Amino acid sequence: MASVGGRFVLSYNGEIYNFAELRSELEATGARFRGHSDTEVMLAAFDAWGIEKSVQRFVGMFAFALWDREAGALHLGRDRLGIKPLYYGWADKTFVFGSELKVFEQVPGFTRTISRDSLTAFMRYAYVPEPWSIYQDVYKLPPGCLFSITNGQARDRRGFSPEPESPGATLRPVRYWSARDIVESGVRCPFTGTEDEAVEQLDRLLREAVGLRMVADVPLGAFLSGGVDSSVVVALMQAQSTKRVKTFTIGFHEQDYNEAVYAAEVARHLGTDHTELYVTPAEAMAVIPRLPAMYDEPFADSSQIPTYLVSQLARRHVTVALSGDGGDELFAGYNRYFWGRQLWKRVSWLPQPVRRGMARGIQSISPEVLDKTSRKLQALLPVMPSFGDKLHKLAEVLGMKDPEEMYLGLVSTWRDPTGVVIEGREPMTTLRDRHRWANVNNFTLQMMALDLVTYLPDDILTKVDRASMAVSLEARVPLIDHRVVEFAWRIPLSMKIRQEGEGKWLLRQVLFRYVPKRLIERPKMGFGVPISHWLRGPLRDWAEDLLDASRLRREGYFHPEPIRVKWTEHLSGSRNWQYLLWNVLMFQAWLTSHDRPAAAALSHH
Numbered sequence: 001m002a003s004v005g006g007r008f009v010l011s012y013n014g015e016i017y018n019f020a021e022l023r024s025e026l027e028a029t030g031a032r033f034r035g036h037s038d039t040e041v042m043l044a045a046f047d048a049w050g051i052e053k054s055v056q057r058f059v060g061m062f063a064f065a066l067w068d069r070e071a072g073a074l075h076l077g078r079d080r081l082g083i084k085p086l087y088y089g090w091a092d093k094t095f096v097f098g099s100e101l102k103v104f105e106q107v108p109g110f111t112r113t114i115s116r117d118s119l120t121a122f123m124r125y126a127y128v129p130e131p132w133s134i135y136q137d138v139y140k141l142p143p144g145c146l147f148s149i150t151n152g153q154a155r156d157r158r159g160f161s162p163e164p165e166s167p168g169a170t171l172r173p174v175r176y177w178s179a180r181d182i183v184e185s186g187v188r189c190p191f192t193g194t195e196d197e198a199v200e201q202l203d204r205l206l207r208e209a210v211g212l213r214m215v216a217d218v219p220l221g222a223f224l225s226g227g228v229d230s231s232v233v234v235a236l237m238q239a240q241s242t243k244r245v246k247t248f249t250i251g252f253h254e255q256d257y258n259e260a261v262y263a264a265e266v267a268r269h270l271g272t273d274h275t276e277l278y279v280t281p282a283e284a285m286a287v288i289p290r291l292p293a294m295y296d297e298p299f300a301d302s303s304q305i306p307t308y309l310v311s312q313l314a315r316r317h318v319t320v321a322l323s324g325d326g327g328d329e330l331f332a333g334y335n336r337y338f339w340g341r342q343l344w345k346r347v348s349w350l351p352q353p354v355r356r357g358m359a360r361g362i363q364s365i366s367p368e369v370l371d372k373t374s375r376k377l378q379a380l381l382p383v384m385p386s387f388g389d390k391l392h393k394l395a396e397v398l399g400m401k402d403p404e405e406m407y408l409g410l411v412s413t414w415r416d417p418t419g420v421v422i423e424g425r426e427p428m429t430t431l432r433d434r435h436r437w438a439n440v441n442n443f444t445l446q447m448m449a450l451d452l453v454t455y456l457p458d459d460i461l462t463k464v465d466r467a468s469m470a471v472s473l474e475a476r477v478p479l480i481d482h483r484v485v486e487f488a489w490r491i492p493l494s495m496k497i498r499q500e501g502e503g504k505w506l507l508r509q510v511l512f513r514y515v516p517k518r519l520i521e522r523p524k525m526g527f528g529v530p531i532s533h534w535l536r537g538p539l540r541d542w543a544e545d546l547l548d549a550s551r552l553r554r555e556g557y558f559h560p561e562p563i564r565v566k567w568t569e570h571l572s573g574s575r576n577w578q579y580l581l582w583n584v585l586m587f588q589a590w591l592t593s594h595d596r597p598a599a600a601a602l603s604h605h
Contacts, residue, residue, distance in 0.1 A: 014062030082143030082457030089138035120424035186489025221246035226262030229324030332503035
């Protein structure tokens, strides 16, 4: 769309939720409008206020490209939290940008060279962390950033860096909103009101964030898992709606993975128009061949499967769905926030060599033997599923030198990905470079701050955006409205973690105004599928084909030996290596679907 005066041309994906308010303000200063879209309001704002001032006023999710005809410059922008994707980079001497990597594959001169450094990072995290992409010379614009480029710079990119904090780079993304600044200022100037005042203010902020995202000229609904986050969103939707809100849940017949019963109780209490669908393993596995095209680059969070299925279910009834993502990162919901802290308190007094010795001792006993022992001791200890695996995971973090190294261990899949990827070198990501970390003096806050800028945009939001977009469903995420994020970081940790092992205290208090406690209080489940069993059963032949040693050797990306060892141990049932194997399988499936030549060119950033 072109601006009224013809100076700007905008290509854009997303929603600006406060566009009506901005429009009134612009009209008061003489702006003229032809239609009723948020796109037109964005163009008028750029004209009136300039680009950076405008994006700071937008409340929403967006990725845009703005061409300034007068200045001969292209401006790319991405929303504050990274809800909408934006890739950019070079194909030979052409500067290319788009919401998907598929765009680049259409451009003449694009070589599709896989970056081994990105692949190495992918093996650690199960996603390719920003600002990298799986391809060399293609980058993700980091959340909360603008990037501007002229014709001359597009042809000669000397001085370019994809990282906003890159000293000496003349061409780099610029932050208009910084999560790190929000974290630091929130911790520096905490909320000083009472608990009741905090509950009241959070309720008001969330109600507004949800209300704004309910404005739609198409059918609207919500995902409901029955957990705290999605229940808060649905409760606040129903409180502001004259009609019954449409809610959607998928269930599994495997008890360990099924949250549908809880969701149905919450839906009944709130009086929503609830739809649930029980999915068979066969239906869930039928999604797997579609994942490479859906995710565009390797992505290995296996909850991508149920996320796609619930999006598909919702799309049969609605065009827009609200989701509860972001609550864990903002209000302390992940188990690692509690047991990371507890574990470190209990073992940190021991010297590191002693802890390492203990770790080696535990790891010298196979998980199978540990499982059998735990069953024999069941009179003394409660039996824990996969006790041996959990003890081995614990042993891996026991020997680490400090809590920060322990956190990196907790969020890593392959601990030493350079030993798996041929010629792989790990790029310096935010998680590995402590200079980029927020200046907070509390380990739990540090984990939450890191999750906010890494795991949330690169894993959670990527998963939801690609899965929903694959069925043409627009997913909206009210809990990470930037004003909620800014308030959440001012809330002291004592209002988030109240007793050991339970987070999200403040968010729960808001929820309990609408839903009785008994429907919510239960251990956190996560949104998973039984990949470990499927790999030993119905997916075994598919996996065996992709993990074949001669195939891995021929393709030239992975050393087959460590992968084959893990695969053999997994099949025997002696270890559960589902996460590590899923990373390899998702890359292999992606590689196959992209129909690459067998010989792999070596490449580095």
